[in-house]
Amino acid sequence: MxxxxxxxxxxxxxxxxxxxxxxxxxxxxxxxxxxxxxxxxxxxxxxxxxxxxxxxxxxxxxxxxxxxxxxxxxxxxxxxxxxxxxxxxxxxxxxxxxxxxxxxxxxxxxxxxxxxxxxxxxxxxxxxxxxxxxxxxxxxxxxxxDPLRQLNKELWGSELQGAIPTFQFSDVMTDDDVLLGWLTVLHTKGIAILQNAGTIPTEVKKIGDRVAYLRATYYGETFQVMSKNDPNSITYTDTAIDFHTDICAMYNQPGMQMLHCIKQSTEGGENQLVDTYKVVEDLKKEEPEVHSILSSTLFEFTDIGTDILNDFHFRSSKPAISYGFEGNINQVSIHFSRHHSMNVPPEQVYPVYSALKVLSRYLYHEENIVRHRLSPGEILCMDNRRLAHARTKYYIDPTIKGVQRQLAGGYMDWDELSSFYRVLLEKKKKNENSN
The missing domain is CATH 3.30.2020.30 (NE0471 N-terminal domain-like)
Incomplete structure (x- = not known):
């Protein structure tokens, strides 16, 4: 004792x-x-x-x-x-x-x-x-x-039509709990809409500052999507745009894209959205050979032109479907209007094109598409490494002078979004424990 x-x-x-x-x-x-x-x-x-x-x-x-x-x-x-x-x-x-x-x-x-x-x-x-x-x-x-490991990806298709998660811009800017909810939805569903943001083109910059900062690209820190006389991208025309993810020519593609509607055309300009992670899972089950080709073939993505900063010539080589170390989908890179080269011998070109055609068919299948025509003041937020987006042709009235359709855009990287998610979660737990 x-x-x-x-x-x-x-x-x-x-x-x-x-x-x-x-x-x-x-x-x-x-x-x-x-x-x-x-x-x-x-x-x-x-x-x-x-x-x-x-x-x-x-x-x-x-x-x-x-x-x-x-x-x-x-x-x-x-x-x-x-x-x-x-x-x-x-x-x-x-x-x-x-x-x-x-x-x-x-x-x-x-x-x-x-x-x-x-x-x-x-x-x-x-x-x-x-x-x-x-x-x-x-x-x-x-x-x-990592608390982010507790957030599972929620795959979706056309059932999300009319039910895209929606938040008020002012709430995200002032309420940490709402901001945490917005970040949670972006991590799980990969898509959200902010409403009542007004029509000042600098609002996407405010969101970047709220979380961390925007990801600058060769198009600048922010960019304006509207018709131009000398476009370096078909984005700046009134034509329809095929399904794609942005900035595929960079190895480190921006993580999240924001499109803020400043002005909307009188007709057309509807966004079409697809969860490519769902499409990939469907391909694995129903078209395993197509999935194998798209996850092993290296495509050459290029982007060449001149913008506000200087001349640019970006190029990357990667598969359409990329996986991470743990076997989960890491990102999907699609840009039918930009990739024209592939690292395969001539005899494999036709099988690769056949696989791309199957992928395109899945993207345009009605059970996978969600349509949304942005109204002025709405900001569409989407996971750029997961969602493929397209746009229908819009109408320009020749009798009206000035810009008739304008979107302000900006990007953020997932490192910053994930970092602030953890910060907010830790802050919330401390507040709960102190009460």
């Missing part, structure tokens, strides 16, 4: 911190040491104290909080991620400990908990590591802790 009380004092714990304490220290021939503490409530600073044992055989620390599954933390990871002032810069959120100094065979010899909710570990290299329990609770192996 005297030895147990001595241990209690050495780790700074008092009887007011728990209901019941059981203590057991065992050692075996291969160096296994088990320190067992159970049935804790909270320390006086509010941190839950877990039971713990040091496993020398597997070279990890095992922690278990009441009512939860136990977690294992390898010694080498713990030493590399020490949160003491010598090893970690808290304000910069970066390590000070030099990786070259890390001994991957380091051992943990002892652990105790302070009453302010800190785990203290004595390592074989002589270092005394410190770890807030809140930090350890938030870590696990594998480390799939």
């Amino acid at each position: 005297a030895k147990a009380l001595q241990v209690l004092r050495s780790i700074g714990l008092q009887t007011k911190d728990f209901f019941r304490l059981s203590f057991n220290l065992q050692r075996s021939s291969y160096g296994y040491r088990k320190l067992h503490m159970s049935s804790w409530i909270q320390s006086e600073h509010g941190s839950r104290i877990p039971s713990a044992h040091i496993d020398g055989k597997n070279k990890w620390l095992n922690l278990k909080w009441d009512g939860e599954q136990s977690k294992n933390y390898p010694y080498v990871w713990l030493r590399d991620n020490c949160r003491c002032r010598e090893c970690y810069h808290e304000i910069a959120s970066q390590k000070l400990f030099q990786f070259n100094d890390l001994d991957i065979d380091v051992e943990a010899n002892d652990i105790h908990f302070t009453d302010d909710g800190t785990a203290v570990i004595h390592f074989s290299d002589g270092h005394k590591g410190k770890y807030p329990l809140s930090f350890l609770e938030g870590e696990k192996f594998p480390a799939f802790s």
Whole structure:
């Protein structure tokens, strides 16, 4: 009993911190040491104290909080991620400990908990590591802790007609909860409409500033979609536009596109929208050979011309369907009016064109298309790496002078959108915990 009380004092714990304490220290021939503490409530600073044992055989620390599954933390990871002032810069959120100094065979010899909710570990290299329990609770192996992984892609087709998620522009600009909802919808469905944004062409810039900043391209930070006498893109004409994703000629295509309706033509100019992720899933099931060709053939996308910045000649080589490391669809790159070259021998040209024709047929299938004609003041927001969009021909009245149809456009990248989603989610959780 005297030895147990001595241990209690050495780790700074008092009887007011728990209901019941059981203590057991065992050692075996291969160096296994088990320190067992159970049935804790909270320390006086509010941190839950877990039971713990040091496993020398597997070279990890095992922690278990009441009512939860136990977690294992390898010694080498713990030493590399020490949160003491010598090893970690808290304000910069970066390590000070030099990786070259890390001994991957380091051992943990002892652990105790302070009453302010800190785990203290004595390592074989002589270092005394410190770890807030809140930090350890938030870590696990594998480390799939990104909240965005909880958002599943929601595939859709024509059933979204008349039901595109809609938000008020002013609410997104002023209410963090609404902004979080807008970002959530963009991550899951890939499409949303902002209403009542007015008709000032700079509103897309305000959205970029609200989240982070706009992604500038060779068309500038923002761009105006309207008829021109010397267009460098058919976008700037009144003609119909085939299904496409924007800026395919860049390897890093912009992540999200915004189209703000300033003026709408008297007739035509309807947007057609397709969830290409749904189309890809359909192709995998119904046309596996077509899917194989489109996901393996490298297409040459080019964009050549002159705009407000300077002359440009962009070129990229990539498949129409790209997958990420985890086997999920990463992006779909489609631009029938821009890709004219492909990296295949002549005998494979016809099979590739046949596959493209099947893809086009799926894109124009009525069960996949959602149509929406933007009204002045509406902003169409869409995942540019997922949604293919097209436009019907619109009518220019020769008796009317001036611009008759005008959209203001801008892009953002997913890194910035995802970053601010996490920031807002963390802020919301802190507010909920403080109430």
